[in-house]
Amino acid sequence: MPRVADHDQRRAQIARAFQRLLAAEGFAGVSFSRVAAEAGISVGLIQHYFTGKDALLRFAYEDAVSRMSRRVRARVHEGEAARLPTAEVLLASLAELLPLDEERNVEYRVRQGLQTQALPHTDLADVARKAGRDLLGYVTAAVGNGVRRGEVEPDVDAVLAARMILATTQGLADQVALSGADTFSAPDLLRRVITTVFADPSTRKTI
Structure with missing residues (x-):
């Protein structure tokens, strides 16, 4: 029997090739022909999955944000399972946003590169805003959890602390x-910085 194509896997393969090129050469160096060569497939196959460069841009951005979010959630799950203090869980999860290895470096460059394209592209701007809101919501909730657990002073402004x-x-x-x-x-x-919010009560400064 002929093998049924895994369409999600194929889209991811194309998106990752696009991301590698964007990280290495910037947006100007990316074209369907370059992406096809990097992914080891034909231009026609890319066009089968993506109607144009804007569609590929959005998917590649969403893919990078999704992978980052999955790692953040995994760190949160691991920390909570180990019953770590909220500050330690927050530190481990936010470290996933730092380009400290090859995977995170590529994702950082992709996010930065695509954010610069977001101004003239409404779809990309929507993705960027949603990712920003989700991240702010997560950190704000973590600070609020710290308040409930007695790790943060109750009069700390959770949103302001999260933005900092x-x-x-x-x-x-x-x-x-x-x-x-x-x-x-x-x-x-x-x-x-995190310990200026999650600090020993005798040394903590209110934000």
């Missing part, structure tokens, strides 16, 4: 990408 933590995370990601992970310890710096 996320701004630090993004800034550290940019610095790692520009200067390299070996020049400083990004997770240690991120831990310092």
